[in-house]
Amino acid sequence: MIKGKQLFFLLCALSLFAACKKTEKVSVEEDNILNLPSTPYDYEQLTLPVYLTTNFLLGPGQNAAADNDNTPPDNIVTNNGATLGRVLFYDKSLSVNGTISCASCHKQDFGFSDDRVLSAGFNGGNTRRHSMSLINARWYDRGRFFWDERAESLEAQVLMPFQDPVEMGMTLDQVVSVVRSKSYYPGLFEKAFGTDEVTSDRISKALAQFVRSIVSVNSKYDEGRKQVNVPINNFPNFTVSENNGKDIFFKPIPAGGGGCIGCHSTEAFINPDNGTTNNGLDSISTTDLGVFESIKNPAFLGTFKVHTLKSIALTAPYMHDGRFASLEEVVEHYNSGIKNHPNLGPALKDPQGQPVRLNLTVQQKTDLVNFLKTLTDESIKNDVRFSDPFK
Ligand code: HEC
Ligand code: HEC
Structure with a gap:
């Protein structure tokens, strides 16, 4: 049993302790502020599929992501x-x-x-x-x-x-x-x-x-890709719509596809070594001149980096100026909205040099969007290795 007097001393001791703690507050807080594991997480052992x-022969310029x-x-x-x-x-x-x-x-x-x-x-x-x-x-x-x-x-x-x-x-x-x-x-x-x-x-x-x-490496695309030899085969874990969307993504435009893999290339969907290009967002460059701002060569006017499409469904809005709010808007741009910019990528021009019109059906546009959504890697979103250590 704690008696009155003892309680008094206990309280004094506690308040003294609190006062001491106060002077040390900054460093005590800072040491505890970080939530890090005692053995560091693994960032080194990249086991790649x-x-x-x-290298898989997808077409010209295609090589493995890890080569890049x-x-x-x-x-x-x-x-x-x-x-x-x-x-x-x-x-x-x-x-x-x-x-x-x-x-x-x-x-x-x-x-x-x-x-x-x-x-x-x-x-x-x-x-x-x-x-x-x-x-x-x-x-x-x-x-x-x-x-x-x-x-x-x-x-x-x-x-x-x-x-x-x-x-x-x-x-x-x-x-x-x-x-x-x-x-x-x-x-x-x-x-x-x-x-x-x-x-x-x-x-x-x-x-x-x-x-x-x-x-x-852990999207629905990756899960399906592990089960087939080449990416153009149907993936067993995909819906019919996702497989159709994948066909459109991989098939060249003259063959009835969207030719997307031509620029968003390798299976990291990133275009690792072909450099910047223009995808016809505007017919002329006015406020943002792209690469031309640092390299004053007209060939670089209005050209921008081709960025990865992995987890693209999580990264809206889209393009360098965030002009498109949804993947549906992006697909409609490639389907019907490409402008004839002087540096428009050749892959997006028809044989007459005009911007291509994919003329996809409503269903095909949905299929392409559904395919893009399979690139979402929820594991990155939830991976503690990449999370806030101050929480
Ligand atoms: C000629 C090369 C080229 C082709 C072909 C191409 N793209 Fe792109 N794509 C680009 C470039 C360049 C950008 C960035 C443009 C910008 O922001 O100015 C881009 C951006 C995108 C973005 C937005 C990325 C982000 O992080 O905001 C999506 C989504 C996309 N493309 C999907 C597609 C799809 C789907 C197809 C096929 C229908 C396709 N692309 C075909 C060059 C291409
Ligand atoms: C206030 C917002 C903001 C902050 C803070 C910020 N970024 Fe960015 N980051 C951007 C924007 C916007 C771009 C694109 C800018 C451009 O292209 O001109 C970008 C581009 C990048 C890129 C280029 C990606 C690529 O594929 O080319 C990397 C890498 C990056 N940021 C890393 C970082 C790191 C590391 C930090 C902290 C030291 C950081 N950013 C802080 C907004 C931010």
């Missing part, structure tokens, strides 16, 4: 490196007013893209273009990033949002000094790189490792 590692890995030899993904990258990716204190992290605009629930047409930066300002999904960034042989490919590598790209005046509003020196000031980083840097030294080069490497680890 054979159709991502072996842009991982540089000095930045192989490691479990500890990607773990550090994950923390940096979700850390809001790396924006000038502590409100924005990479994940604010690259949301796990939306295929690491943003459901907003334009994303909101630290001050509420809008980004110039629509955010991009980070899935399968690794299988892009050209290794260039952004809609206009202005970043020469993923390592270069991942430092740019910090310094963007709309996005995170920092200087690199500021980023490095905030990282140095946080009690949770030294241990993470030590595990990732051998010492706790914080440099912008290490921040870039860790973030790039995290992004490269986001690889999609």
